[in-house]
Amino acid sequence: MLRHCGNQENSVKNSYEETSDGAHQNIARATHILDVLAASGKNGLRLTDVVLATGLKKTVVHRALAGLTAHGLAIHDGATSRFHLGDKLFAWVHKARDRFALADRVRPFLESLAADILDTVYFSVIRGDDAICYCRVEGSFPIRTLTLEVGSVRPLGVGSGSLALLAFQPVAVRERIIAERAAERVRYDIDDAALRRNITVTREKGYALHKGLFAEGMMGLGVPVYNTAGISVGALSTAAITARLEGPRLDEVAARMQTEADAIRAGLAELLDEI
DSSP, rough: OEEEEEHHHHHHHHHHHHTTTTHHHHHHHHHHHHHHHHHHHOOOOHHHHHHHHHHOOHHHHHHHHHHHHTTTTEETTTTTTTTEOOOOHHHHHTTTTGGGHHHHHHHHHHHHHHHHHHEEEEEEETTTTTEEEEEOOOSSSSSSSEEEOOOOOEETSHHHHHHHHHHHHHHHHHHOOOOOHHHHHHTOOOOOOHHHHHHHHHHHHHHHHEEESSTOOOOEEEEEOOTSSSSOOOOEEEEEEGGGGGGGHHHHHHHHHHHHHHHHHHSSSSHHHHH
């Protein structure tokens, strides 16, 4: 049984809505449309499907899709009247591969960890004031809690991996982010006081925890991954049903994750220092 994050879709929509009326409106709309095309996988979407998924007017979607198709960012299948992501995106990914070498290099560490704890594990990195998921390896435990897709972005402090990243930043950086990103945490019901409490507990324990933040009956556990300067630039995290992250097993999983985080730091120091 797969469990998906109930707030993830709303998070994407809210993020789009925040930028859609500003100076980057056209880019925001195009990005939103590409997001929903990506989510459709190999099935693609009809024009009406994109309109429903984005909430944009049909004329706006029609113009945007025409432009994206003209520039190779989308493809229209005349036989099915469905749109798909375009080949140019594949070409961009290939050209940018070296830039994101860390995602490939970290995967064996995640595979080892997932094989041991049996739950799905994630690796996220810090990008500005956000955490972005770089890699995900699914565990073999039958009940899976998939809270992040590769490429998912969350404000620092939201979610176990993101909280692990924030908690071990320098004090001045933490305080700035707490002050400047408060509005973006409203939808997660995390105010400044709650976030400070979470940071304090995380620093005391050495790992971050959250319970029921994205789905009822689910817990998340995250540990920081440091660069050679001792700054948290990455995080390992896992999400599982609450029963799997309680009691003695919580300490066992946390210790195993910290061991893997140390191995990543030792083995990929050069790449971590580039973040």
